[in-house]
Amino acid sequence: MKFHISDLDKNGINFRLFFYAPWCGHCKKLEPVWNEVGIEMKNMGSPVRVGKMDATSFSSIASEFGVRGYPTIKLLKGDLAYNYRGPRTKDDIIEFANRVAGPLIRPLPSQHMFEHVRKRHRVFFVYVGGESPLKEKYIEVASELIVYTYFFSASEDMLPEYLTLPELPAVVVFKDGTYFVYDEYEDGDLSSWINRERFQGYLTVDGFTLYELGDTGKLVAIAVIDDKNSSVEHTRLKSIIQEVARDYRDHFHRDFQFGHMDGNDYINSLLMDDLTIPTIVVLNTSNQQYFLPDRHIENTEDMVQFINNILDGTAEAQGGDGVLQRIKRIVYDAKSTVVSVFKSSPLLGCFLFGLPLGVISIMCYGICTADTDGGVDEHEAVKKENSDRELTDDGSEEEKEEEKNGKYAELSDGELKQKDLLEKKKD
Secondary structure, eight states: OBOOGGGGGOTTOEEEEEEEOTTOHHHHHHHHHHHHHHHHHHHTTOSEEEEEEETTTSHHHHHHTTOOSSSEEEEEETTEEEEOOSOOSHHHHHHHHHHHHSOSSEEOOSHHHHHHHHHHOSSEEEEESSSOHHHHHHHHHHHHHTTTSEEEEEOGGGSOTTOOOSSSSEEEEEETTEEEEOOHHHHOOHHHHHHHHTSOSEEEOOHHHHHHHTTTTOEEEEEEEOTTOOOHHHHHHHHHHHHHHHHTHHHHTTTEEEEEEEOSHHHHHHHTSOOOSSEEEEEETTTTEEEOOSSOOOSHHHHHHHHHHHHTTOSOOEEOSSHHHHHHHHHHHHHHHHHHHHHHOHHHHIIIIIHHHHHHHHHHHHHHHHHHHHHHHHHHHHHHHHHHHHHHHHOOHHHHHHHHHHHHHHSOHHHHHHHHHHHHHHO
């Protein structure tokens, strides 16, 4: 449904807004998904009202909410506006809305409820204990990271018997079929720890996941494979990464995230390289560097050795965010754009790039022609000026005759007779 500005004045209502621009292609692609979200949440009886706003018509409202690109999805809850940065699918958007619109910290009143939550969520956090400075910090972090994961609280007797805690209060993350307890001395700041641990140990990696992992400061070890290819080499590399993620968690989980990526198109564009699959690459999302193994990865031990070489600085880093890499990125993006346009629509490519080149060629030809004509005209003018100057210096025949007659007129009669006698003698 369309969003009305007057709705903002209604207290106690959570709004889910989709800021769009009429010309935005991504917005048009999201619109049918957004309509499905609205219908399903209404059928669920959700308190969240779903609407959309044309940010170009209400630019002041969009600016107030910090809209910088399209589409932008926000959930307004009281005085807070939460940004949605997840996949643009119906299920993911609804999950986000239900999570953020509900209580910040959800209580777990029984072990039965705990088991229900554990089966439903792949990753979630639990505060165990009473009032404490740690709980205050936990609530503060939850208000910031509720957009990504769930936060619960429970007393110790409401948790399963297999859970043993060294001390109370405690913060625990449940994921990958087990649990891990926050240790302030080893893990540092609670917010940073939760931000790192909100991902499963092994992921299916795509462009959006890499963007999110950039906030963790971790290196990302990826098996780049073809999911549709069931050959031994593809499945072997994937299994090696999974085994390292599971069996060497205590060694590497603070520094590394593990996963696999289907296909090499995205990774090639990211690295400006041409990786053949299957292969393994380790990305540093903070500075755009990457590492490739200097030899074939045959087993888990080879992968562990490769990771250790990265940690101790003996592995060669490629890429980066230096000036040369930025120039290379500009050239690569321009080339990729041209190639993609010609591949998708050759006629459109010829029009977009041929027309400007034609206009530029005509302009250059006109400039060169104008210069040549100007040079010829200038040469003719100089030649004419020189000719006039010669005529002025030498004088014309008529001017010479007139000068001669003038001289004769200036002579006296006696001088004229004497001159005539001399001429007769010569004859």
